[in-house]
Amino acid sequence: MTTQSTTSPELSAPRTDELAKVFITERPPRPSAWSASATFGWRALLKIKHVPEQLFDVTLFPIMMTLMFTYLFGGALAGSPTDYLQFFLPGILVVSIVMITMYTGLSVNTDIEKGVFDRFRTLPIWRPAPMVGYLLGDGFRYAIASTVIIVMGLILGFRPAGGVTGVLAGVAVLLAFCFALSWVWTMFGLLLRSDKSVMGVSMMVVMPLSFLSSAYVDPATMPNWLEALVAVNPITFAVDSVRGLMSGEWPGTDLLWLSILSVALVAIFGTATMRLYNRK
Amino acid sequence: MTEAAIEVRGLVKRFGENVAVDGIDLTVPAGTVYGVLGPNGAGKTTTVKMLATLLKPDGGEARVFGRDVVREADDVRGLVSMTGQYASVDEDLTGTENLVLLARLLGYSKKAAAARSELFLETLGLTAAADRQVKNYSGGMRRRLDIAASLLSVPKLLFLDEPTTGLDPRSRNQVWEIVRAIVDQGTTVLLTTQYLDEADQLASRIAVIDEGRVIAEGTKGELKASIGGGSVHVRLRDSSRREEAATLLAETLGADVQRDADPVALTARLRETRTAGDDAVTELAAHQTGVALGELARAGIIVDSFSMGQPSLDEVFLALTNRPAVSEEVA
Numbered sequence: 187m188t189t190q191s192t193t194s195p196e197l198s199a200p201r202t203d204e205l206a207k208v209f210i211t212e213r214p215p216r217p218s219a220w221s222a223s224a225t226f227g228w229r230a231l232l233k234i235k236h237v238p239e240q241l242f243d244v245t246l247f248p249i250m251m252t253l254m255f256t257y258l259f260g261g262a263l264a265g266s267p268t269d270y271l272q273f274f275l276p277g278i279l280v281v282s283i284v285m286i287t288m289y290t291g292l293s294v295n296t297d298i299e300k301g302v303f304d305r306f307r308t309l310p311i312w313r314p315a316p317m318v319g320y321l322l323g324d325g326f327r328y329a330i331a332s333t334v335i336i337v338m339g340l341i342l343g344f345r346p347a348g349g350v351t352g353v354l355a356g357v358a359v360l361l362a363f364c365f366a367l368s369w370v371w372t373m374f375g376l377l378l379r380s381d382k383s384v385m386g387v388s389m390m391v392v393m394p395l396s397f398l399s400s401a402y403v404d405p406a407t408m409p410n411w412l413e414a415l416v417a418v419n420p421i422t423f424a425v426d427s428v429r430g431l432m433s434g435e436w437p438g439t440d441l442l443w444l445s446i447l448s449v450a451l452v453a454i455f456g457t458a459t460m461r462l463y464n465r466k
Numbered sequence: 467m468t469e470a471a472i473e474v475r476g477l478v479k480r481f482g483e484n485v486a487v488d489g490i491d492l493t494v495p496a497g498t499v500y501g502v503l504g505p506n507g508a509g510k511t512t513t514v515k516m517l518a519t520l521l522k523p524d525g526g527e528a529r530v531f532g533r534d535v536v537r538e539a540d541d542v543r544g545l546v547s548m549t550g551q552y553a554s555v556d557e558d559l560t561g562t563e564n565l566v567l568l569a570r571l572l573g574y575s576k577k578a579a580a581a582r583s584e585l586f587l588e589t590l591g592l593t594a595a596a597d598r599q600v601k602n603y604s605g606g607m608r609r610r611l612d613i614a615a616s617l618l619s620v621p622k623l624l625f626l627d628e629p630t631t632g633l634d635p636r637s638r639n640q641v642w643e644i645v646r647a648i649v650d651q652g653t654t655v656l657l658t659t660q661y662l663d664e665a666d667q668l669a670s671r672i673a674v675i676d677e678g679r680v681i682a683e684g685t686k687g688e689l690k691a692s693i694g695g696g697s698v699h700v701r702l703r704d705s706s707r708r709e710e711a712a713t714l715l716a717e718t719l720g721a722d723v724q725r726d727a728d729p730v731a732l733t734a735r736l737r738e739t740r741t742a743g744d745d746a747v748t749e750l751a752a753h754q755t756g757v758a759l760g761e762l763a764r765a766g767i768i769v770d771s772f773s774m775g776q777p778s779l780d781e782v783f784l785a786l787t788n789r790p791a792v793s794e795e796v797a
């Protein structure tokens with residue numbers, strides 16, 4: 187514990203004689219669930235404003251991944267980088283955004299560490315509001331990252347058959363899935379002790395899932411046992427849904443499974459998160 | 467007495483094998499500062515967190531203005547605020563943003579939240595730092611902002627968990643001033659501290675806790691009176707007469723006499739153990755001291771100065787636990 191001096195000249199003495207003025211006794215009615223969540227979302231945006239470096243992760247990383255894979259494997263996998271890009275861009279979009287969802291767990295964990303959470307938890311507000319607030323703030327990041335990746339894809343020669351509507355529908359489906367998936371990370375953020383372990387566990391889940399999916403290569407080219415495994419990977423449902431929508435098809439079955447999966451994620455991990463949050 | 471702000475019966479909290487709070491009983495009268503005094507690890511923070519609905523008790527029950535902290539947690543949250551031991555403001559945000567955020571969460575409109583945050587920053591002397599990120603605040607400024615954040619809701623009960631630990635003396639005094647002003651507005655304050663003089667300065671009643679139990683409770687006077695009638699300090703002109711003076715004092719006061727490091731100084735600890743109020747004890751001690759000084763004069767021992775005092779809370783702690791209070795060193 188260190189003593190910090192308060193000799194900064196601009197710090198004036200407290201005016202305790204004025205304290206009566208601030209003690210007006212009537213309190214406003216409690217905020218609605220939505221208003222409380224939106225306020226926490228605003229907090230997340232403020233944090234991005236003050237620490238803009240955190241946007242590097244969501245912009246530079248996807249750019250790097252897209253460039254690397256397109257030019258490294260494009261020729262070998264699809265004949266030319268441009269041909270591969272038509273297949274690969276929706277895949278890398280899903281994988282990048284799924285990777286970014288891990289940061290939700292990190293922010294939850296750092297907040298707890300610092301004690302800010304203790305204050306939120308003593309407020310008479312809708313209990314899940316702080317968590318929903320994180321997800322709203324993260325939605326903003328996902329949107330930025332999606333835009334960056336798609337714009338870069340277009341520059342490199344990505345020409346989706348689904349047009350603007352298909353692309354927007356794909357992004358919307360992806361964001362909805364990520365919103366559901368984030369509850370897994372909020373749970374880990376509350377459960378694990380340090381931000382390092384949160385990162386470690388998240389990586390261990392996300393890395394294999396993203397590689398063993400249909401994001402990088404067509405599963406039909408894989409050995410049967412692997413193809414079977416890839417077919418039941420949640421990321422595969424997400425990739426196939428987004429890929430389908432962007433290429434102007436209606437990936438009905440994939441969308442159905444993705445929806446069921448998303449609802450299940452919220453039901454299981456959302457409940458677990460709130461239980462941990464209330465118990466902490 | 468009016469309605470109790472806090473009533474706690476047999477509160478228990480375990481962390482695995484470790485019993486952090488081991489059956490605590492407390493009654494905190496409304497409209498006062500109540501001090502919970504104890505060394506590091508005594509269970510102060512754990513107790514406060516249970517009362518503020520942040521931790522679920524493993525046993526016993528606690529009520530805040532009649533509401534159960536577990537079954538009526540949401541009602542309790544509407545009445546209390548807590549300034550935790552570790553700053554619970556957001557380091558990345560500015561002072562204004564922190565307060566506006568909380569005001570919005572309390573239900574104030576955007577406009578009202580901005581006005582209220584400005585008013586609080588001004589009252590607590592933070593206007594100049596309003597638009598700076600909290601991570602650049604000094605310890606004292608952070609504390610003040612934290613307290614401001616707790617006051618936004620005009621709580622009926624405010625928990626201050628070690629509000630001055632790690633602060634320099636000037637900031638500490640300012641926090642004390644703020645606490646006194648808060649109580650003047652009718653808010654009940656439960657304050658935890660490891661500093662004996664802090665409890666002495668601010669609290670009207672004090673509970674001394676150690677290893678998760680209340681080992682003494684009462685007004686400051688009662689606590690002090692419960693362990694003795696105070697002490698008499700004497701300074702002699704001539705150090706060669708000290709042994710003689712010590713013997714005389716021991717005889718006339720019936721007290722333990724301690725030879726201080728200073729070769730001309732003596733401290734006599736009065737062994738009066740009645741639990742009468744402050745005044746009775748003081749009078750008796752004054753009378754005895756007069757007699758003792760007379761004896762010294764008759765023996766021709768010149769006394770340069772003398773003083774008498776009630777026992778410090780330090781001595782109280784020592785007497786209660788048979789070990790000195792281990793205050794965290796402030797670097």
Ligand SMILES: Nc1ncnc2c1ncn2[C@@H]1O[C@H](COP(=O)(O)OP(=O)(O)O)[C@@H](O)[C@H]1O
Nearest residue numbers: 481484486504505506507508509510511512513
């Ligand atoms: N979250 C926790 N997990 C495990 N042990 C804890 C936890 N919080 C406190 N303790 C233990 O409980 C005891 C009381 O701690 P605390 O209430 O913080 O004491 P104080 O605030 O008086 O310094 C200590 O032995 C501490 O190590």
Ligand SMILES: [Mg+2]
Nearest residue numbers: 510511551628
């Ligand atoms: Mg503590």
